[in-house]
Amino acid sequence: MPEYDYDLFTIGAGSGGVRASRVAAAHGAKVAVAEEYRVGGTCVIRGCVPKKMLVYGSMFAEELGHAETLGWTIEGKRFDWATLRDFVNADVDRLEGLYGNTLASHDVEVFAERATITGPHSLRLASGREVTAKYILVATGAWPAMPEFPGLEHCISSNEVFHLEQQPKCLMVVGGGYIAMEFAGIFNALGSEVTVVNRTDRILRSYDAQIVDRMLHIAMGRGIDFRMHSQIKSVEKGADGCLVVDLGDSNPVKVDQVLIATGRDPNSVGLGLECAGIEMADNGAIKVDEYNRTSCDSIYAVGDVTDRVQLTPVAIREGHAFADTVFGGNPRMIDYGSIPSAVFSQPPLAGVGLTEEEARAKYGDVKVYTSDFRPMKNIFSPHAERGLYKMIVEATSEKVLGIHMIGPESPEILQAAAVAVKAGLTKQAFDDTVALHPSMAEELVLLK
Numbered sequence: 001m002p003e004y005d006y007d008l009f010t011i012g013a014g015s016g017g018v019r020a021s022r023v024a025a026a027h028g029a030k031v032a033v034a035e036e037y038r039v040g041g042t043c044v045i046r047g048c049v050p051k052k053m054l055v056y057g058s059m060f061a062e063e064l065g066h067a068e069t070l071g072w073t074i075e076g077k078r079f080d081w082a083t084l085r086d087f088v089n090a091d092v093d094r095l096e097g098l099y100g101n102t103l104a105s106h107d108v109e110v111f112a113e114r115a116t117i118t119g120p121h122s123l124r125l126a127s128g129r130e131v132t133a134k135y136i137l138v139a140t141g142a143w144p145a146m147p148e149f150p151g152l153e154h155c156i157s158s159n160e161v162f163h164l165e166q167q168p169k170c171l172m173v174v175g176g177g178y179i180a181m182e183f184a185g186i187f188n189a190l191g192s193e194v195t196v197v198n199r200t201d202r203i204l205r206s207y208d209a210q211i212v213d214r215m216l217h218i219a220m221g222r223g224i225d226f227r228m229h230s231q232i233k234s235v236e237k238g239a240d241g242c243l244v245v246d247l248g249d250s251n252p253v254k255v256d257q258v259l260i261a262t263g264r265d266p267n268s269v270g271l272g273l274e275c276a277g278i279e280m281a282d283n284g285a286i287k288v289d290e291y292n293r294t295s296c297d298s299i300y301a302v303g304d305v306t307d308r309v310q311l312t313p314v315a316i317r318e319g320h321a322f323a324d325t326v327f328g329g330n331p332r333m334i335d336y337g338s339i340p341s342a343v344f345s346q347p348p349l350a351g352v353g354l355t356e357e358e359a360r361a362k363y364g365d366v367k368v369y370t371s372d373f374r375p376m377k378n379i380f381s382p383h384a385e386r387g388l389y390k391m392i393v394e395a396t397s398e399k400v401l402g403i404h405m406i407g408p409e410s411p412e413i414l415q416a417a418a419v420a421v422k423a424g425l426t427k428q429a430f431d432d433t434v435a436l437h438p439s440m441a442e443e444l445v446l447l448k
């Protein structure tokens, strides 16, 4: 009779939990996973994937305009939100099925219910069933952080935005981070009037300030209204169903929807972590060592719940490293240096490595090469938007410390450039590479 029901019990079938569970099972472990909402987690169900599909859907507004400039006639063109929303949600259903199949094909047992920890090796499922496991992995992700003000109940988070009955004519987005900029871009492109409310005058803090300034300039040119140094005091629902937002000045703003995008907190409340003596940070993040082990030897945690880097590829790597370490006899740590990331705003921006500000603070003497150019694709556009690429190098060795860019397809281009930064290449290696012409990416090897 085995000592425990499972070798591994994972809480949460998101990016980190699914990867960890299937790799542990492939290493021969008997694995179960509990998921209280939908298999796939935030990225697949209400994050990266449906968001990117909405970005693609919204970009047609501009591209149809380009097509007309180039001689196409598009009669009776109009946009229907419900069609886009339902298409995206149908694809999410398809992906959820694929993730379920992956778990099933690896003999991972799935419990479609909430799980909580009752001890170092024990859990309770919402149905009341008690289970035991040699190891427990907490992969419960993060949850939208909602500020407090009267009328918050009338507002939505990114969880709800994928299911809106109607496209808002007027949308207020609160926050200056990834989610705020991405949804401001989507709804602006679709023709909604968008106001962004941000409590400081800085948005997208972790990105290079010059690139972010370019994004702001372009977004304002496209009609997004930015209210900096502003915060919501209250929201009231009017008789006509509209929301009246008080920003503390004498001009209340009337909108159809208010989307709160003010960060995501580690999802650790009510998990029973105290039953196993698991240490947490003040914001609820589970503290782990470099092998993802918590302060309880049999319990590990990966992904957003540990609040290291809230990105899907990072959660996936952590989950994989955990499974290799504990079940594959191959202890592995993650290298968190030079993680590329992007904001799928319109246009998108992307970066890897140190920003100019960070590089100057760390190295003092750095050189900055830039290309400020009008992408050929934008020649068709009524907006004369310019792309901006930046390379920051160490002054004497010319080793590349960071690359930052804004312009069409910049996330696609930056992923390739990130290999060079990770490999520690110098500016000379870029100069030695022949340009691929005509492309936007060629600017990277022509930087002055």
Ligand SMILES: Cc1cc2nc3c(=O)[nH]c(=O)nc-3n(C[C@H](O)[C@H](O)[C@H](O)COP(=O)(O)OP(=O)(O)OC[C@H]3O[C@@H](n4cnc5c(N)ncnc54)[C@H](O)[C@@H]3O)c2cc1C
Pocket: 011, 012, 013, 014, 015, 016, 017, 034, 035, 036, 037, 038, 039, 040, 041, 042, 043, 044, 046, 047, 048, 049, 051, 113, 114, 115, 116, 139, 140, 141, 142, 158, 179, 267, 271, 302, 303, 304, 305, 309, 310, 311, 312, 313, 315
């Ligand atoms: C709108 C949005 C857009 C995003 N876009 C991007 C992007 O473009 N690129 C990118 O890299 N990242 C993006 N992210 C971030 C990315 O989604 C997360 O970093 C990633 O999903 C974290 O994975 P995880 O495994 O830690 O948690 P999740 O994927 O959140 O999975 C956690 C799972 O645990 C379940 N769960 C929680 N508690 C319990 C419990 N007690 N019992 C059972 N189940 C439980 C949840 O239901 C959830 O399914 C986005 C996030 C959002 C919200």
Ligand SMILES: NC(=O)c1ccc[n+]([C@@H]2O[C@H](COP(=O)([O-])OP(=O)(O)OC[C@H]3O[C@@H](n4cnc5c(N)ncnc54)[C@H](O)[C@@H]3O)[C@@H](O)[C@H]2O)c1
Pocket: 147, 174, 175, 176, 177, 178, 179, 180, 182, 198, 199, 203, 204, 231, 261, 262, 263, 264, 309, 310, 311, 341, 342, 343, 344
């Ligand atoms: N493209 C991507 O990779 C992508 C896309 C979406 C989300 N994500 C991940 O999800 C995480 C959460 O996204 P997010 O946009 O919610 O968070 P974020 O951390 O990017 O931005 C939060 C913003 O809200 C502001 N803020 C915080 N508290 C506030 C308050 N009380 N009132 C007003 N403003 C407040 C902050 O100043 C910041 O501008 C991100 O950190 C990111 O890691 C990634």
